[in-house]
Amino acid sequence: MSKNEILAAIRRNKPTGAVLPSIPTFPEGKASPVVTFITMVETGGGQVIRASGPGALQAAIENRFPDAKRIASPIPGVKSNVALGAIHSPSELEPVDVAVISGRLGVAENGAIWVTEEDCIHRVLPFITQHLFLLLDEAAIVHNMHQAYEQIQVDASGFGLFIAGPSKTADIEQSLVIGAQGARSLTVVLEPPLTSG
Amino acid sequence: MKEHAQKSAEFIRDESRTDWHDEALWFVRSKRDRAAHSIAEWEQLRELASQVKDNVLAHLDQYLEQFEANAQRNGVHVHWAADAAEHNRIVHSILEKHNVQRLVKSKSMLTEECHLNEYLTERGVEVVDTDLGERIIQLKEEPPSHIVMPAIHLKKEEVGELFHQKLHTEKGASDPQYLTEAARQHLRQKFLAAGAAITGVNFAVAETGGVVVCTNEGNADMGVHLAPVQIHCMGIEKIIPRAEHLGIFTRLLARSATGQPITIYTSHYHRPKVNGEMHIVIVDNGRTTQLGRADFRNSLKCIRCGACMNTCPIYRRSGGHSYGYTIPGPIGSILTPGIDLKKYSGLPFASTLCGSCSDVCPVKINIHEQLYRWRQVIVREGHLPPAKRQGMKWAGKVLSNPGWYNSLGKLTRWALRQLPRPFLYNSFNEWGRDRELPQPPRQSFKEWYQNKKTEK
Numbered sequence: 001m002s003k004n005e006i007l008a009a010i011r012r013n014k015p016t017g018a019v020l021p022s023i024p025t026f027p028e029g030k031a032s033p034v035v036t037f038i039t040m041v042e043t044g045g046g047q048v049i050r051a052s053g054p055g056a057l058q059a060a061i062e063n064r065f066p067d068a069k070r071i072a073s074p075i076p077g078v079k080s081n082v083a084l085g086a087i088h089s090p091s092e093l094e095p096v097d098v099a100v101i102s103g104r105l106g107v108a109e110n111g112a113i114w115v116t117e118e119d120c121i122h123r124v125l126p127f128i129t130q131h132l133f134l135l136l137d138e139a140a141i142v143h144n145m146h147q148a149y150e151q152i153q154v155d156a157s158g159f160g161l162f163i164a165g166p167s168k169t170a171d172i173e174q175s176l177v178i179g180a181q182g183a184r185s186l187t188v189v190l191e192p193p194l195t196s197g
Numbered sequence: 198m199k200e201h202a203q204k205s206a207e208f209i210r211d212e213s214r215t216d217w218h219d220e221a222l223w224f225v226r227s228k229r230d231r232a233a234h235s236i237a238e239w240e241q242l243r244e245l246a247s248q249v250k251d252n253v254l255a256h257l258d259q260y261l262e263q264f265e266a267n268a269q270r271n272g273v274h275v276h277w278a279a280d281a282a283e284h285n286r287i288v289h290s291i292l293e294k295h296n297v298q299r300l301v302k303s304k305s306m307l308t309e310e311c312h313l314n315e316y317l318t319e320r321g322v323e324v325v326d327t328d329l330g331e332r333i334i335q336l337k338e339e340p341p342s343h344i345v346m347p348a349i350h351l352k353k354e355e356v357g358e359l360f361h362q363k364l365h366t367e368k369g370a371s372d373p374q375y376l377t378e379a380a381r382q383h384l385r386q387k388f389l390a391a392g393a394a395i396t397g398v399n400f401a402v403a404e405t406g407g408v409v410v411c412t413n414e415g416n417a418d419m420g421v422h423l424a425p426v427q428i429h430c431m432g433i434e435k436i437i438p439r440a441e442h443l444g445i446f447t448r449l450l451a452r453s454a455t456g457q458p459i460t461i462y463t464s465h466y467h468r469p470k471v472n473g474e475m476h477i478v479i480v481d482n483g484r485t486t487q488l489g490r491a492d493f494r495n496s497l498k499c500i501r502c503g504a505c506m507n508t509c510p511i512y513r514r515s516g517g518h519s520y521g522y523t524i525p526g527p528i529g530s531i532l533t534p535g536i537d538l539k540k541y542s543g544l545p546f547a548s549t550l551c552g553s554c555s556d557v558c559p560v561k562i563n564i565h566e567q568l569y570r571w572r573q574v575i576v577r578e579g580h581l582p583p584a585k586r587q588g589m590k591w592a593g594k595v596l597s598n599p600g601w602y603n604s605l606g607k608l609t610r611w612a613l614r615q616l617p618r619p620f621l622y623n624s625f626n627e628w629g630r631d632r633e634l635p636q637p638p639r640q641s642f643k644e645w646y647q648n649k650k651t652e653k
């Protein structure tokens with residue numbers, strides 16, 4: 001069997017030693033992670049909106065895409081007219097104009113947002129939609145990828161991913177084009193942390 | 198196979214195109230520099246990445262077994278392939294079982310290496326590459342010329358003409374935005390119709406049994422989540438021990454590759470989707486042999502960022518196709534001799550040994566040192582082309598005999614000054630072909646030194 005052959009060849013040929021290094025804690029920098037995060041999302045071609053109060057998210061969607069016909073979202077409070085629970089084949093989501101999904105965690109150094117299968121309902125939703133909104137709690141922004149991987153458990157979901165902007169390509173003469181195979185735009189809606197008191 | 202030098206000569210015949218290619222890649226290299234310099238701990242990250250990969254190579258068998266066990270626990274089918282042929286057979290058997298006629302693929306250098314597309318096409322499967330650059334070269338029936346930017350050698354007018362023929366875009370249209378939109382519409386139909394999707398793998402996490410795929414276009418995910426069957430093909434060296442190591446590698450990969458802080462999508466696949474099936478094919482295809490070569494095993498640490506290509510003065514001016522292998526550039530030149538020493542014996546010489554590749558490599562592979570060591574192996578095994586072999590033999594004789602060396606030096610200095618051009622610039626003089634020979638000094642350093650000493 002090839003498995004045993006491959007493993008035997010590795011055992012014959014592999015070097016010895018080499019302990020696993022421990023990853024140090026890197027300095028976080030002085031800038032507020034929220035400010036850096038916003039800059040990085042914008043650099044990546046996304047937009048950031050700071051929502052305040054209930055209804056702000058819905059208003060932001062209507063504001064940006066007044067003509068959107070099909071809006072899909074599992075988030076309570078968002079007027080979704082696509083019944084995500086009734087979708088049997090993911091290809092039925094092809095006509096979706098706008099998808100609105102919750103993100104779990106943001107990363108300041110690169111503007112990436114962790115999203116899981118549970119937040120999407122259908123794994124293909126954040127890609128197949130023409131436009132994507134990600135809702136994120138400001139308090140859930142960390143400085144760098146090390147902190148991010150400390151906080152998330154990558155295998156807690158069958159599928160999870162970092163999204164750092166709208167789909168893009170530079171495959172034709174290095175010209176940047178937004179809107180390759182996935183969503184054509186990304187709007188991040190930042191929710192201020194709940195103030196106690 | 199034509200020598201690298203011959204194919205480069207063809208490439209550089211078009212001077213303005215060579216300049217354009219050179220500048221396009223240098224632009225990417227500059228972006229990489231800016232991204233790297235924005236991270237204070239950049240060098241530390243490279244060192245960590247290198248150490249993690251050293252550890253992986255030293256425990257590869259354990260990590261692979263751990264990975265398999267965890268992936269199986271996650272409900273994933275794991276397959277092992279000793280070589281390209283077995284890899285292709287495995288993939289085909291999965292497709293056959295599900296009666297798949299249409300397949301979408303995202304970027305995977307491994308499947309290029311195995312010539313999977315040809316294998317499946319011959320067996321009646323429609324294979325569509327979905328990365329824009331890969332789709333372009335697939336339609337053009339060419340191999341990729343770069344591992345991150347497969348169509349970097351083509352101008353937008355050429356893509357426009359190709360799309361006009363194949364996708365019926367407007368004649369003469371070459372706006373990248375317009376062409377990308379046309380490809381988007383075309384590929385959407387392919388995604389929706391596909392029965393299976395194949396991706397490459399950037400990282401496979403032993404601790405969790407999942408694979409991570411990084412793209413900017415979102416094409417891997419469009420394929421994987423729409424098709425009922427997903428297949429991820431990986432070389433044995435893609436393993437990393439734990440999820441926390443993803444922190445190191447995701448910080449390095451995109452910055453090194455394109456200068457972005459991270460790819461737009463970093464997807465972590467651990468379990469099949471509802472009603473879906475997930476397969477992982479683990480491939481050796483010569484990697485365990487390379488692992489046994491102490492001088493060259495470091496090449497297995499490569500994370501395929503392409504930075505060594507973008508920075509290489511030879512690659513930038515000779516183009517990816519001149520290397521004659523799926524993975525071109527400096528890393529290709531140290532991987533290929535291990536695959537077929539005779540066939541690729543020219544590649545380790547396609548370098549100035551300037552060391553820029555090793556300087557930018559995010560996992561600190563000593564690329565230029567390996568190039569030098571491969572040259573020694575090639576000479577030892579007798580694979581040097583005759584002209585070079587003779588030249589080296591004579592150079593060796595002259596350099597080891599001071600008398601000959603002195604007289605020949607004198608003769609050369611005299612000849613360079615006195616002989617008419619046709620005697621110096623002709624087909625025997627490789628060096629004079631594209632450059633002027635230097636102005637000879639009146640005396641050699643040795644003579645000058647002797648004179649100084651006697652003057653005192």
Ligand code: SF4
Nearest residue numbers: 499500502503505558
């Ligand atoms: S050898 Fe290093 S620089 Fe070249 S592609 Fe591999 S990881 Fe990148």
